[in-house]
Amino acid sequence: MGVEEELLVVGADGVPVPGGPAALATAARRGEAEDVDQHDRADRGEDAGVPDDARLVPELKAQQLELGTPVCSTLGEVHDQLRHWRDRADAAAVSRGLRVAALGTSPVAVDPVPTPGERYDRMLDAFGRTAEEALTCGCHVHVSVGDDEEGVAVLDRIRVWLPVLTALSANSPFWQGADTAYASYRSQVWRRWPSAGPTGTFGDAAGYHRLVRAALATGTVLDEGQLYFDARLSATWPTVEVRTADVLLRVEDAVTLAGLVRALVETAAREAGAGTAPPDVPSEVLGLAAWRASRSGLGGDLVHPRTGRPAPAADVLADLLGHVGPALADAGDQARVTDGVHALLARGTGAELQRRVHRETGDLRAVVRAAVAVTAGTDAAEPDAGGSR
Template sequence: MNTYSTTQTDSAAGRPVPPVSTELLTLGVEEEFLLVDPVTWRPAPLAPQLLAAVGGPGPRLQGEATRYQVELATPVAAGAAELRAELGKLRSTLAAAARELGCRLVAGAVPVLGPAGPLELSTGLPRQRAVHAHFGELAQTLVGCGRHVHVGSLDKEQAVAAANRIRPWVPALIALAANSPYAYGRDTGHAGWRTLSWSGWPSAGPTPLFADATDYERAVMRLVDAGAAIDANMVYWDLRPSRAWPTLEIRAADVSPDTGHAVLLAVLGRALVTTALSAHDEGLPLPPVTDEVLRLARWRAAHDGLEGTALDPFTGAELPAARLAERLLEAVAPALTAAGDLDLAADAVDELLCRGSWAARQRKAFARREDMTDVLRFLADETERL
């Protein structure tokens, strides 16, 4: 296990950071999954039937934008063990119901193979039809599956303040989570293609810097007024105050088969928010990050993933992506320690660095026979492993 310093220093920015709060924030995770046919391995439009079989849709198991997708949403959890247990129960329910319907549950961030026919939007959702009508071919990217971490409870001012300071670390989260090297039967040349395909939406991408919550709401309304979003819920930035819950929602990560990976991203998210709010309360200056460098660092993370080269979001200098992940752990080590999560996070990052990212594992599965169905079978088996 790696050990990470708990000294009060932000090693990437070279500035002291204040002691972190001992009051723990809560955790929640939303995960989106694909349903695939186990013969053709193409997306199966069976989400309505699956949800009916589990007594839904409801607050924990829901539909998504298309008939190929289902989503889980955990209850609010106080810590990592509770969150892992909730994720396991919900995933097990979905996987078993999928098997009963004759399909497989796949934690893949984009379709490795495309649907057999035209895109099938969720029925009974006029909003999705309106999105499709307004944005046309962009709607094809709705089939992407992410993992969204909620950290709370926060009011909107706190959520905006935390997002302002977390922005530099989003590329590290993207690299850690990269799980979409293949899309629609082709190698995309990226480790996290979902990040790039999703960034085509005018309301997606890096979260801008905001003066306060009022400034944030003005920006949201500009998107709506310009036609870049059909409503305020269609803000797809990497970080956003949730409109449904008193949380900051960290949206950048690909979904992946491993529940332990979900827990890692959740505790890192909580540690980032805790560290950010402590710095905000102490009146420390914002990190010196330009939008230009942040956008480049975000792209490089999606392109190279964890195995390649990253850009330091503070300086723009190149460094190994693995080192950027280690710097993230160092920067939030005091908050992880306060929550009792440091060993868990360090061990989980070590495991990714030793075994490879999920993008690398997909490529290894493909390399055996150069058959895309092997990738989907691998993802389906790993998703059910829990």
């Protein structure tokens, strides 16, 4: 498995700053990053000469950068790699007088600045204000599968649980200086992209690829990389990629998410092997479940994947843990992931921490400063979790 995180680049005053390309240029000199020119050349299919261990890359907006772990086998490795690459991203930003923050959206008002590059220019031209205003940070989890047939069998069976992952990761309550009343407003902004959201069942790999071809044939998206389904087959790696989460404020919460995603994939693969049919839930109902998860996070009812009815978030998470329990146990992850879920229920998501800081200070810039500290692991809000139990 592997994890990708998008981070905000911010100044000392808490305002996002278009310093991502400069920070990445510093990191590229250390062999840790693709700079903007390398990334743009790679998108055009040219040899950019990127070091194999470069794990920091540009994003759509210059107020962002992205990190990605190498392939990991254990949650302890995921933790250590996320901690390492968050530190390297922060060090690159510090070299330019800036910091990074794991926030799904900016709490303070900001004018997004596009990252230079041919692909990003095409996106801005094609999608107008949707691309202009998009300054959101997500977390994507990749889990390996044997082939496309297994991958599609997994996609068909995990789709009903994906809104629960949105609720668990909620970390974007503020937008342009105001409280949105959502726990994950990033999810609402993200749904503006034409291909974003839940999908129906595909049946088999041929059905998945037919849909991909049909979507590309509309000319609405630039390429397969812009098929922003909630979960998809990676076009680059032999993985299922789950894309519904906000970037999580705490490293350990990202580890919990990764453990749940891997267990969901393994459980789905076992169900498919046993001939268990995927749940028959319309994508329209999944869209409603996703909206509800975005609205309340873990602070209210969620739509239960098994019943389609509202249920307390704690009950839904308990049923999720039960659903994936054998896979967690077989991977040696059960104690760590169960404790991680209980910790989220007890102290709240990143959205709840952001609102708590705002209530205490009345200052959205203080919210960003608190997020910088937690992202860096220097705040007591993040537990010490340096390896597998």
